[in-house]
Amino acid sequence: xxxxxxxxxxxxxxxxxxxxxxxxxxxxxxxxxxxxxxxxxxxxxxxxxxxxxxxxxxxxxxxxxxxxxxxxxxxxxxxxxxxxxxxxxxxxxxxxxxxxxxxxxxxxxxxxxxxxxxxxxxxxxxxxxxxxxxxxxxxxxxxxxxxxxxxxxxxxxxxxxxxxxxxxxxxxxxxxxxxxxxxxxxxxxxxxxxxxxxxxxxxxxxxxxxxxxxxxxxxxxxxxxxxxxxxxxxxxxxxxxxxxxxxxxxxxxxxxxxxxxxxxxxxxxxxxxxxxxxxxxxxxxxxxxxxxxxxxxxxxxxxxxxxxxxxxxxxxxxxxxxxxxxxxxxxxxxxxxxxxxxxxxxxx
Amino acid sequence: xxxxxxxxxxxxxxxxxxxxxxxxxxxxxxxxxxxxxxxxxxxxxxxxxxxxxxxxxxxxxxxxxxxxxxxxxxxxxxxxxxxxxxxxxxxxxxxxxxxxxxxxxxxxxxxxxxxxxxxxxxxxxxxxxxxx
Numbered sequence: 143x144x145x146x147x148x149x150x151x152x153x154x155x156x157x158x159x160x161x162x163x164x165x166x167x168x169x170x171x172x173x174x175x176x177x178x179x180x181x182x183x184x185x186x187x188x189x190x191x192x193x194x195x196x197x198x199x200x201x202x203x204x205x206x207x208x209x210x211x212x213x214x215x216x217x218x219x220x221x222x223x224x225x226x227x228x229x230x231x232x233x234x235x236x237x238x239x240x241x242x243x244x245x246x247x248x249x250x251x252x253x254x255x256x257x258x259x260x261x262x263x264x265x266x267x268x269x270x271x272x273x274x275x276x277x278x279x280x281x282x283x284x285x286x287x288x289x290x291x292x293x294x295x296x297x298x299x300x301x302x303x304x305x306x307x308x309x310x311x312x313x314x315x316x317x318x319x320x321x322x323x324x325x326x327x328x329x330x331x332x333x334x335x336x337x338x339x340x341x342x343x344x345x346x347x348x349x350x351x352x353x354x355x356x357x358x359x360x361x362x363x364x365x366x367x368x369x370x371x372x373x374x375x376x377x378x379x380x381x382x383x384x385x386x387x388x389x390x391x392x393x394x395x396x397x398x399x400x401x402x403x404x405x406x407x408x409x410x411x412x413x414x415x416x417x418x419x420x421x422x423x424x425x426x427x428x429x430x431x432x433x434x435x436x437x438x439x440x441x442x443x444x445x446x447x448x449x450x451x452x453x454x455x456x457x458x459x460x461x462x463x464x465x466x467x468x469x470x471x472x473x474x475x476x477x478x479x480x481x482x483x484x485x486x487x488x489x490x
Numbered sequence: 491x492x493x494x495x496x497x498x499x500x501x502x503x504x505x506x507x508x509x510x511x512x513x514x515x516x517x518x519x520x521x522x523x524x525x526x527x528x529x530x531x532x533x534x535x536x537x538x539x540x541x542x543x544x545x546x547x548x549x550x551x552x553x554x555x556x557x558x559x560x561x562x563x564x565x566x567x568x569x570x571x572x573x574x575x576x577x578x579x580x581x582x583x584x585x586x587x588x589x590x591x592x593x594x595x596x597x598x599x600x601x602x603x604x605x606x607x608x609x610x611x612x613x614x615x616x617x618x619x620x621x622x
Contacts, residue, residue, distance in 0.1 A: 173601065181622060358617050379591070385618075
């Protein structure tokens with residue numbers, strides 16, 4: 143009996159067991175999707191396991207990228223490109239994630255104060271996109287004409303048949319304000335199951351999962367400093383670091399995608415009421431659980447005057463915002479103090 | 491109750507535990523490397539180079555993309571690239587000292603050419619360095 147017990151003890155020690163195994167942080171950068179680099183990191187027992195989870199996540203991201211791609215077509219896929227070309231003549235049946243995203247965005251836009259984020263603004267945004275490629279300002283008349291075809295109520299969603307139809311055939315959808323946040327939420331389900339301690343970043347769209355498994359209690363997520371704004375420390379390009387778990391962080395700013403004409407900067411976040419880039423803020427970062435909401439709100443708050451933005455974010459429970467105003471001053475909602483480096487927070 | 495043989499077995503088990511622990515410890519030590527530059531091109535490791543001496547590495551891909559990385563004494567920077575936006579050049583130098591201050595951390599990224607250059611550093615004792 144004793145001998146058997148001893149043998150068992152020895153066996154227990156020889157075979158690696160899950161509790162005793164130290165997990166390591168692995169990371170991978172994925173190129174080619176959503177016009178940005180996607181960083182995925184997490185704690186697993188082995189490189190092989192991490193690679194497996196990564197490959198699976200990359201498959202999902204590839205699918206979503208193709209679904210929300212407005213510039214290319216893929217055989218057999220009713221994606222954004224396809225919908226924009228065909229939904230004006232007859233209803234187009236789309237995959238569930240595509241329909242979900244349109245429904246969520248349309249519903250959000252119907253709330254008072256949330257109107258300025260409009261996924262039906264593609265006709266205007268495409269003119270700005272072309273203008274940035276060519277380095278000249280879009281024609282004012284063309285912008286005005288395009289803005290007449292941006293009424294979201296003309297986008298007809300049929301839940302039963304999962305179809306999209308444009309009652310105004312000149313409507314074009316642009317999902318740039320919501321697609322990455324939605325995509326982060328979508329892959330989150332897989333990652334939570336296969337690698338709960340993870341962090342994913344799609345450009346400026348971050349979701350931090352369960353705590354890192356190296357003794358830290360929280361992930362550290364940096365926010366990039368807009369040019370001309372003082373960083374947290376000399377020699378750095380970081381504006382702030384937030385320490386958190388199970389939270390989305392999304393930044394919208396004027397310093398990543400823009401063009402300069404006659405010394406004036408024209409960035410990519412366009413106010414639907416003026417058809418011009420919004421100038422209230424340099425940047426805004428939203429912190430809340432839902433990636434879709436964080437993505438939506440970061441664009442919305444960028445389009446609103448600071449006073450309206452801070453009032454709106456304070457009306458939403460468990461959501462906070464960091465603002466860089468047009469004069470370069472930095473301020474954040476008080477909810478974020480416990481996570482912020484500049485207010486003494488750390489990873490422990 | 492306890493016989494001599496039991497005690498012997500007990501000690502043997504203890505010794506084995508000690509050896510296993512030591513092995514694991516040594517193994518863990520070996521996995522942290524200091525001063526390697528890892529170059530990724532289109533999702534695959536293109537080359538790894540040790541820090542220490544100055545060197546110029548040309549990353550030439552089949553699709554015509556070309557990036558030139560300059561290794562310095564304790565880091566690296568992107569010297570030139572045939573990409574359209576040249577953002578990788580603007581990302582400056584990564585060194586063993588400055589990476590905790592950079593929002594891109596240990597990386598220099600060239601998105602159009604799908605090139606990712608990384609300074610592989612020993613796990614820092616400073617837990618507050620951001621992950622991203």
